[in-house]
Amino acid sequence: MRNDEPIEESAPEPELPESLARDLARLCGEAPPVPPSVDAAIALAARRRLAGIRVRRRALRWAGAAAAAAAALVFAVVLSRPRVQGDIDGNGRVDILDAFALAREIEARSDPRRDRDLNGDGAVDRADVDLIAMTAVNLDRGAFR
Amino acid sequence: MNACISVLCAWSFLAAGPARFEAIDIEIEAPDDPLAAYQIELFDRSGRMQIAGVEGGDPAAFREPPYYDPRALRESRIVLAAFSTSEDLPRGRIRVARIHVMIEGDGEPEIESRLVVAATAGGREIRAKLIIVKGERV
Numbered sequence: 001m002r003n004d005e006p007i008e009e010s011a012p013e014p015e016l017p018e019s020l021a022r023d024l025a026r027l028c029g030e031a032p033p034v035p036p037s038v039d040a041a042i043a044l045a046a047r048r049r050l051a052g053i054r055v056r057r058r059a060l061r062w063a064g065a066a067a068a069a070a071a072a073l074v075f076a077v078v079l080s081r082p083r084v085q086g087d088i089d090g091n092g093r094v095d096i097l098d099a100f101a102l103a104r105e106i107e108a109r110s111d112p113r114r115d116r117d118l119n120g121d122g123a124v125d126r127a128d129v130d131l132i133a134m135t136a137v138n139l140d141r142g143a144f145r
Numbered sequence: 146m147n148a149c150i151s152v153l154c155a156w157s158f159l160a161a162g163p164a165r166f167e168a169i170d171i172e173i174e175a176p177d178d179p180l181a182a183y184q185i186e187l188f189d190r191s192g193r194m195q196i197a198g199v200e201g202g203d204p205a206a207f208r209e210p211p212y213y214d215p216r217a218l219r220e221s222r223i224v225l226a227a228f229s230t231s232e233d234l235p236r237g238r239i240r241v242a243r244i245h246v247m248i249e250g251d252g253e254p255e256i257e258s259r260l261v262v263a264a265t266a267g268g269r270e271i272r273a274k275l276i277i278v279k280g281e282r283v
Contacts, residue, residue: 089268095184095226095261095262096182096183096184096212096226096227096228096261096262097182097184097228097262097264097268097270099212099226099228100181100182100228100230100264100268101268103228103230104230104267104268107230130212133212133226133228134212134214136184136212136224136226137184137211137212137213137214137223137224137225137226138214138224139214139216139217139220139222139223139224141224
């Protein structure tokens, strides 16, 4: 019978001769004796490996928690930082580069962001750019005060 | 009352001695990139100098007077800033503005200055040097 030929469902299960089945059972039935020292060594190695996995898992869990906490802290700091009016580039200070950034934004977009309407006149235009620039050159600021 | 004020003004002018007007050129040297924006601060430590006026600079991009706080006029400190969205930007050594000052007495002002920021097109900060050129009497 070739392997690729379909097996007929009605074909009877082949049976081993009784003597062969008995000999096979005797050979496989009894496991060779394992010395207790080998048994203990295997158990110890397994315990160590499992302990290592547990430590790595715990470390990974802590690292994940620490990363999440750091991200939350950064997010909170960024959100809680008082937003300086006119700080378009978000570097924490207002200088001519903020006015320049808004001027470029107005030139580039037909519909600039509404939150750029710094003077509250309903339009984002050159007046807002001028407001930022005048904030930048205000004498109450600067190093030589 | 007005007479008193006039007398006081005349006395303070005479007490301070002669005054002269000078122009100070504000130049920025941007060797590597075209200059699109700058901000500088200038201060006279001697107290002899009063800022009297502000003009723009040489290149078309900075010909308009820069931004400044009007309170700086009659003060000894000023912050100047300007930008240009033009594509024709100057590079090298550029006279970006001129300020006119009144100096009281015969002594020289002690000017301190700093370049706050300089940037090229797109707002990228660039390496630049501020040069103050004093001396042209008006």
